[in-house]
Amino acid sequence: MTDTVRLALDAMGGDHGPSVVVPGAALALARKPDMTFLFVGDEAKIRPLVDAEPRLAGRCEILHTDVAVRMDDKPSVALRKGRWKSSMWLALDAVKTHRSDAVVSAGNTGALMAMSRFCLRMMADVERPAIAAIWPTLRGESIVLDVGATIGADARQLVDFAVMGSAMARILFDLDRPTVALLNVGVEEIKGVEQVKEAARILREEDFPALDFRGFVEGDDLGKGTVDVVVTEGFSGNIALKTAEGTARQIAEYLRSAMGRTWLSKLGYLLARGAFDTLKEKMDPRKVNGGVFLGLDGVVIKSHGGTDAEGFASAVEVGYEMVRYDLMTKIRQGLLHDHGADASPASLAGAAS
Numbered sequence: 503m504t505d506t507v508r509l510a511l512d513a514m515g516g517d518h519g520p521s522v523v524v525p526g527a528a529l530a531l532a533r534k535p536d537m538t539f540l541f542v543g544d545e546a547k548i549r550p551l552v553d554a555e556p557r558l559a560g561r562c563e564i565l566h567t568d569v570a571v572r573m574d575d576k577p578s579v580a581l582r583k584g585r586w587k588s589s590m591w592l593a594l595d596a597v598k599t600h601r602s603d604a605v606v607s608a609g610n611t612g613a614l615m616a617m618s619r620f621c622l623r624m625m626a627d628v629e630r631p632a633i634a635a636i637w638p639t640l641r642g643e644s645i646v647l648d649v650g651a652t653i654g655a656d657a658r659q660l661v662d663f664a665v666m667g668s669a670m671a672r673i674l675f676d677l678d679r680p681t682v683a684l685l686n687v688g689v690e691e692i693k694g695v696e697q698v699k700e701a702a703r704i705l706r707e708e709d710f711p712a713l714d715f716r717g718f719v720e721g722d723d724l725g726k727g728t729v730d731v732v733v734t735e736g737f738s739g740n741i742a743l744k745t746a747e748g749t750a751r752q753i754a755e756y757l758r759s760a761m762g763r764t765w766l767s768k769l770g771y772l773l774a775r776g777a778f779d780t781l782k783e784k785m786d787p788r789k790v791n792g793g794v795f796l797g798l799d800g801v802v803i804k805s806h807g808g809t810d811a812e813g814f815a816s817a818v819e820v821g822y823e824m825v826r827y828d829l830m831t832k833i834r835q836g837l838l839h840d841h842g843a844d845a846s847p848a849s850l851a852g853a854a855s
Contacts, residue, residue: 505536506538507536507603507826508537508602508604509527509538509539509540509604509821509822510539510605511540511606512542512605512609514570514571515570515589516573516607516609516807516809516814517807520544522608524548524551524558525811526810526815526817527539528555529811530816530819532557533819534822538562539562540564540565540593541562542564542596543564544566544567544568544570544589549564567588569584570584571610571613573609573807574610577613578616580610580613580617584613584617590609590613593605594802597622597801597802603825604800604821604822605618605800605802606792606803606817608804608809608817610807611804614795624799625797625798625799625834629797630655632647632648632796633648633651633736633795634646634647634670634793635647635794636790637724637746638789639725640727642727644724644732645670645671645674645732646743647663647734647796649736649739649740649793650736650739651736651795653736654737655697656697657700657704660684660733664682664713664715664731666796667796668710669712669832669833671730673832680713680730680731681714681715681731682705682716682732683716683718683733684698685719685721685739685742686719686720690718691717701733702717716729788812788813791809791813792817792821800830803821
């Protein structure tokens with residue numbers, strides 16, 4: 503652990519840029535005071551917002567650049583125009599050069615993934631990153647990955663996701679052997695695309711000692727919390743994530759409309775306000791904002807692009823937790839433990855560093 507967690511924030515990322523990033527950082531700092539920030543972006547836009555937040559005084563720096571990755575940029579365009587000079591790249595580079603411990607960005611997911619791979623590189627023996635999301639369930643929380651880092655994954659990559667997700671679950675949920683399952687169209691072994699069935703075969707036959715493979719789960723198992731870690735590829739994972747968020751907002755709107763319809767319903771709301779406030783808190787997608795890019799040689803947190811300051815603060819706090827509890831080292835150790843004799847010398851060197 504370090505005494506102070508240093509976070510590089512891509513201030514120009516997301517739909518709202520510094521107007522959300524700066525106050526979000528201030529909110530997070532109020533809850534986690536052992537943080538400092540490096541805001542990366544247009545200083546003319548960032549400075550007035552920083553000066554308006556007394557809590558940030560003496561706790562932040564600004565690294566100026568007037569180049570920003572747009573939310574609709576293709577990854578190839580973002581790399582061509584933003585490499586070496588955009589707020590997203592410079593925030594990542596701050597981690598590479600040890601100026602910061604982690605990056606938080608609400609920017610373009612594809613661009614962030616591409617730049618992260620070019621700037622930070624991948625862990626040894628891991629082919630591609632995955633975004634791991636903490637998913638609220640009926641029994642607590644689960645980890646779901648990949649929720650949008652890349653589209654498609656072969657069987658071996660799905661197995662890597664399972665190993666990395668289980669390592670994260672061991673840390674966050676204090677479990678010796680987290681339960682893991684593959685998201686599928688049915689629980690029967692004959693169902694699903696070949697990549698998913700092959701990944702299941704590998705996970706069953708290799709009998710990984712640090713995870714308990716439970717086969718397949720379906721979409722409704724995500725909310726039930728049937729297992730600790732649900733593994734899928736980024737296309738279906740991102741659809742599942744956005745569907746869950748939309749459903750939460752839909753139910754909240756139904757309740758709001760129903761509670762204001764008659765004087766009896768308004769009275770009922772007042773009598774049960776505490777319960778409704780608890781429900782609102784549980785269904786608030788801002789509270790679980792912040793996906794972790796696993797597989798990279800550095801801590802990268804992806805915030806939702808359209809979030810507000812409270813949501814961005816949640817993503818900042820995820821970054822804080824990843825650094826404070828040295829999650830990356832523990833994941834490396836978990837990968838080495840699960841890969842066993844297959845671990846390369848480069849892997850061993852990475853875990854020791």
